[in-house]
Amino acid sequence: MIRNPILPGFNPDPSICRVGEDYYIATSTFEWYPGVQIHHSRDLVNWRLVRRPLERKSQLDMRGNPDSCGVWAPCLSYADGQFWLVYTDVKRFDGSFKDAHNYIVTAPAVDGEWSDPVYVNSSGFDPSLFHDEDGRKWFLNMQWNHRPENHTGAAHNAFDGILLQEWDAKGKRLVGPVKNIFAGSRQGLVEGPHLFRRNGWYYLTTAEGGTGYDHVVTMARSRMIDGPYEIHPDIHLITAKDHPEAPLQRAGHGQYVETPAGEAYHTHLCGRPLPPQRRCTLGRETALQKCIWRDDGWLYLEHGSPVPEVEVPAPDGAATAEKPQSVSCAFSEGELPADFQWLRTPEPERIFSLSARPGHLRLFGRESIGSWFEQALVARRQEHHDFRAETTVEAAPEVYQQVAGLTHYYNRYKFHALGLTMHETLGRVLTILSCPGDYPDGSLTFPVGSGVAVGEGPLELAAEVRGNDLRFFWRPAGAGDWQAIGPVLDAGVVSDEGGRGEHGSFTGAFVGMFAFDITGRAVPADFARFAYTALS
Template sequence: MSQITNPILPGFNPDPSILRVGKDYYIATSTFEWYPGVQIHHSTDLANWKLLTRPLNRASQLDMRGDPDSCGVWAPCLTHDGEKFWLVYTDVKRKDGSFKDAHNYIVSAPDIEGPWSDPIYANSSGFDPSLFHDDDGRKWFVNMLWDHRARPLLFAGIALQEFDAKVGKLVGPIKNIYKGTDLKLVEGPHLYKRNGWYYLLTAEGGTGYDHAITFARSRNIDGPYQTHPQKHILTAKDHPLNPLQRAGHGDLVETPDGQTYLVHLTGRPTTQKRRCVLGRETAIQQAYWGDDDWLHVKNGPVPSLQVEVPGARDDTDYWAEQNYDFTADHPLPIDFQWLRTPETERIFSLTAQPGALRLFGRESIGSWFEQALVARRQTHFSFDAETMLDFAPTDERTMAGLTAYYGRYNFFYLAATADADGRRELLIMSSEASFPDGKLRFPADPVVIPNTGSVRLALTIRGAALQFYYALDDAERTPIGPVLDASILSDECGGHAEHGSFTGAFVGMAAHDLNGMATPADFSRFIYRPFADPTDRHEV
């Protein structure tokens, strides 16, 4: 056993569902509007995790064009029935207001890396679905129920219905088996069975600073369920100074030697405004079963920053500089994702320009339909990013460059573009949700650069301070624009209150053509360089 520091999946990796098959552990996490859908990480020791696959990778499984920010794939559940893997997920088409258009699907695969099946549609009565395989061979589909009529009845309880895998649909009656506690907003259900008890783990309190994990049990799968004597087995809601905040939405796993662990989402707020730039991350806690057959979190209910797990963590890769090149012989590096569309050929190519990632300019940055933006998660509070761009803009409606991006309402974009006379220039654009009009801001005057030749674009983030740079060819890089507030790239500034924005900060490459001509932009490399700040107490 070794002590590690939470989180185990830093950066935007929320709503973890954990599974062990033999000696292998897998965690599936939400991806929201980022494509392909669902991240699955792999480990053999609970300490060291590697991104393995994203299973929802074709149009027949997932098409999120038009899904608003923080919609798309919510709260996947990954299970194994002894023969094959099962994954259930929600594709949310609308989340604001009284109605939720949340469609639940089921896919399966003989191997964790696929091939994954086309989806079976389950229902649309709520979100956060899970699939429970009972020891009698029956399968049960569980999701929260949404009631559009009035608050606080929007979160109406946990629904249970049998799933018939042979016919591929839900069958039999639907029963509301648990309505939660006075903390309200009950969601994220998972079922387990142990010693003749059915256990129901749920999330409550919303996904902000009142978040919690609630536990209940029953002798019958359809209830009635009795709430844990402690009520919430994990929460930081009453401990605002704990380094792990927003703790909730979890899942249980047992090691081969019978130890129990709880994985859960968490956030690490920074600045006096308590902003979670890295979004909702995945942490792990030790748990144990009492003589009364109730589960307890070790040193809980407050989440622990340091936890003992079977393996010893190797942070070499976490702190290593990542140099990405783009060749036709290899797929897009797995660290990168794009937004919403399954039609990748319309937004990027690895073969159109040898040695480069070519982006085809599409709709504007922040579009919910089709934009060419390819980015990776920010997984450190301080880092550098750099790319080399070859791009010939024709006018002010064509642009390409480097972006630090959260969503439509909060991003920074250093773009090569042109003025009305066709002279190439560099322009910083920002969108900050703190401004009520939602319009672009231009923090600095444009900088004219030669009309031909490559340009190197870079940024540094040191906590809440973002600085852009540029260089022509191999010259020394020059700062451009003022120091900007990187902390707006956070859930708390995503255009909604703390319960309405769910992703995390990304950094990457973008191209946009508001003329509709798909003007290409070529990026020959991308560098992500973590910066270890010994004064930053938030860094793992």
């Protein structure tokens, strides 16, 4: 069986592509660097991260991008002997504008080096590229309308329908007329378009209803690529919007794929809320549903309902799912383990080094935790509702403006951090910096005040999350029992729904190491190890 989610933790907007017997899924990474995650599978059950293709400044520079901006909704495809990746770099979140710039990169091998980007347009986000049977290529994206007027009939004027225009691959430019081919259903907020062709029909799937609990996959079809498109008899192919009891909520935004044997599947994002506030602490994850084609020429979920299921049949020959419950890193390989990412900057050498002190991850204290420009924070996704993370840190802070430690992090408004710093009278102390999401100016709280004196030497730090609760621990490195520090904190706020609510942000929770030095002296902190263990 396929057990959903197939990509747990922050892995939204899944675009799936099959090449021979190999399957690839590309997911959004927003402000986390390098950009786009590509996972590979041979059986649709077991998936492995193989590439983050947007890895250099010429491809992606997100310094200054607000939270939940950056890389939105990539589309991965294969044609003409190479892979094609289309993506948006969104530069603005709040207000009437989005400033969403769309690009294409290519590569002969998915795990190799990808090209510099070709700019396409900026008329809206969620781009995709469709390779038609006659060799022509078509570029799609939603159209963003910053005005209050609505002239296209879309159910929400800002999400002003799906645009289609031909892409000239040789000239590397859009050509011909721009056509608005689909206004969406009454659900509104139409985005995330993907086209495919079958039995003389062009099928269009879109995401609607926003990223929250009203999210859906809507399907339509036409004999002509530019429409008119008729909507699916059930309107929505996948949704849990009317079934709050379903374990997979917020289901929407995905893409169709067929196995070599012709079996039909469709990806979608989803969330797994925790009671009592229904907060999705793991962010938007990737799931996969088995589908069938009925005699009416429309696609349906195999089990007969649009509500997604946790377990669905896998293709014949699929192996049992293998998902490690514990990961430990000693930072001795000379490169950052694949689990980890950092924020926004294409110049990672300014924020960390694995060679400055062999066997350690050295973070150079830069801007404050939560900066939109350059902060030294290296972290990995939270993949379980219950987990424990540990690290060992050595640092010599000279003033309270220099802090290094362990953080449970979502964005600048939603995080908890256990930090080693210096206090004028107490000496070296551990303190907690907390931003629980409901402070519009991002102000901190300090649950243990000035902190707990810890003396000299390296320290072991731990964060333990059980559902909606977080507790920090510490001890001198290799000595004594773990000591709890501070109160139980609200881990649930480190979620999509925390703070501003389900549409206020939509990435996911991370846990990792940080250092900041707002004196500007870039005082370093060394981390000897990092361990992540599922607790349930």
